Amino acid sequence: MSAAVTSVDHAQLDRDHVWHPFTQQQAWVEEEPLMIEAGAGSHLLASDGRRYIDGVSSLWCTVHGHGHEGIDAAIAAQLERVAHTTMLGLAHPGAAELAGRLVELTPTGLSRVFYSESGSTAVEIALKMAFQFQQQRGGQHARRTSFVHLRDSYHGDTIGSVSVGGIGLFHATYRPLLFPTHAAEPGDAADLERVLAAHEEEVAAVIVEPLVQGAAGMITHPPGYLRAVRELCDAYGVLLICDEVATGFGRTGTMFACEQEDVAPDLLCLAKGLTGGYLPLAATLATERIYEGFLGAPEEHRTFFHGHTYTGNPLACAAALASLDAFESERTLERLQPKIALLRELLDELERMPEVVEVRGRGLMSGIDLGEHDPALRMGHRVTLEARKRGAIVRPLTDVMILMPPLSISETDLRNLVAILAESIRAACASAYETTAAALTSAELQRVA
Numbered sequence: 001m002s003a004a005v006t007s008v009d010h011a012q013l014d015r016d017h018v019w020h021p022f023t024q025q026q027a028w029v030e031e032e033p034l035m036i037e038a039g040a041g042s043h044l045l046a047s048d049g050r051r052y053i054d055g056v057s058s059l060w061c062t063v064h065g066h067g068h069e070g071i072d073a074a075i076a077a078q079l080e081r082v083a084h085t086t087m088l089g090l091a092h093p094g095a096a097e098l099a100g101r102l103v104e105l106t107p108t109g110l111s112r113v114f115y116s117e118s119g120s121t122a123v124e125i126a127l128k129m130a131f132q133f134q135q136q137r138g139g140q141h142a143r144r145t146s147f148v149h150l151r152d153s154y155h156g157d158t159i160g161s162v163s164v165g166g167i168g169l170f171h172a173t174y175r176p177l178l179f180p181t182h183a184a185e186p187g188d189a190a191d192l193e194r195v196l197a198a199h200e201e202e203v204a205a206v207i208v209e210p211l212v213q214g215a216a217g218m219i220t221h222p223p224g225y226l227r228a229v230r231e232l233c234d235a236y237g238v239l240l241i242c243d244e245v246a247t248g249f250g251r252t253g254t255m256f257a258c259e260q261e262d263v264a265p266d267l268l269c270l271a272k273g274l275t276g277g278y279l280p281l282a283a284t285l286a287t288e289r290i291y292e293g294f295l296g297a298p299e300e301h302r303t304f305f306h307g308h309t310y311t312g313n314p315l316a317c318a319a320a321l322a323s324l325d326a327f328e329s330e331r332t333l334e335r336l337q338p339k340i341a342l343l344r345e346l347l348d349e350l351e352r353m354p355e356v357v358e359v360r361g362r363g364l365m366s367g368i369d370l371g372e373h374d375p376a377l378r379m380g381h382r383v384t385l386e387a388r389k390r391g392a393i394v395r396p397l398t399d400v401m402i403l404m405p406p407l408s409i410s411e412t413d414l415r416n417l418v419a420i421l422a423e424s425i426r427a428a429c430a431s432a433y434e435t436t437a438a439a440l441t442s443a444e445l446q447r448v449a
């Protein structure tokens with residue numbers, strides 16, 4: 001690297017020019033950004049020379065760790081061949097092989113794979129497919145134009161996926177832009193039945209995050225709920241879309257969350273961990289019945305008119321194939337089970353802390369709820385900064401601390417991560433209320449004066 005490059009003040013450039021996702025920039029520019037320069041296993045290395053445990057798998061996607069030899073090599077080998085070629089009018093071996101592997105791995109009945117690049121687009125595609133499928137069935141099915149989703153759900157941030165989302169903080173502003181939907185109470189099959197009965201014959205599909213609603217703060221559904229959702233969809237002739245963008249690829253302890261209730265959806269959305277967390281790739285899987293609903297002569301215009309420039313990018317497909325290989329050769333799911341048990345044990349202890357209201361989650365997906373605090377205290381953010389001081393990267397959803405380490409994390413790192421989180425929660429709560437107490441005292445003093 002040349003001296004000119006090393007002397008660049010990246011932090012200043014970031015403050016001056018970068019607009020970060022889901023970030024209030026006014027607060028962001030007041031802090032020193034942590035610049036990540038490298039990754040190794042479950043650790044991230046920053047420009048401050050320190051090493052941090054990646055407690056959130058770089059936003060829920062790193063599976064086998066950073067710098068995985070097999071995935072690195074697969075991407076390098078693909079790079080020797082071609083970095084990108086379009087799937088509009090052409091095919092390539094990686095996308096074909098990956099589609100075959102995904103069909104084999106996912107619940108029975110899903111036989112067709114449509115690629116895109118993010119969880120949001122995987123959902124957007126599922127919604128459009130469900131809608132168009134019902135339109136093309138014709139007759140009274142063409143009246144099936146709306147969707148049912150769960151309250152507090154998160155399916156991405158494009159306009160379609162926001163329409164089926166339910167997180168007020170993220171979604172309320174865009175209401176006027178969204179298409180109308182029907183919301184059901186998470187985990188309550190009777191409520192879903194009520195919604196379906198009230199809108200019988202106008203619903204195209206129900207969309208759910210199976211077992212765990214991640215962005216809602218790791219809200220879990222009771223056992224049997226997902227199965228009940230499948231049965232209700234069948235009873236009301238409605239398609240079921242399972243969004244496994246967060247839960248897929250081992251996060252809940254099985255390859256896919258749907259397996260735990262023996263549920264096969266009509267449409268399945270995958271992203272995040274699909275490439276082991278390396279590159280942007282997503283897939284929407286559909287049943288043969290849905291796929292056949294789009295067949296016809298070109299002039300009939302039953303085509304699925306959707307596709308992006310980087311759809312099915314070959315480098316990303318190579319990474320995904322290598323990640324699936326790693327699941328097999330490293331027995332990732334088998335070796336995950338003792339870590340899940342350990343995490344549960346550690347979090348049981350954490351839940352006894354007076355600062356913690358509730359711990360929720362499945363597998364390695366966990367949410368540590370710190371309860372209600374004045375939003376101005378930014379409690380979740382305070383904990384994040386305290387954890388950073390102690391060598392761990394965590395990210396809150398408001399005041400719910402999320403832990404979702406890579407599946408490859410060692411037991412030692414897992415113990416350290418939870419210990420750091422416990423200390424950070426304690427420190428953040430103490431400092432927040434010391435400051436508040438001090439502020440109150442000085443205000444009171446001023447009043448008295």
Ligand SMILES: Cc1ncc(COP(=O)(O)O)c(C=O)c1O
Nearest residue numbers: 118119120154155156214245246
């Ligand atoms: C369940 C679920 N669906 C969709 C998405 C959107 O994925 P992306 O951020 O890749 O667009 C997320 C992201 O967290 C998610 O948790």
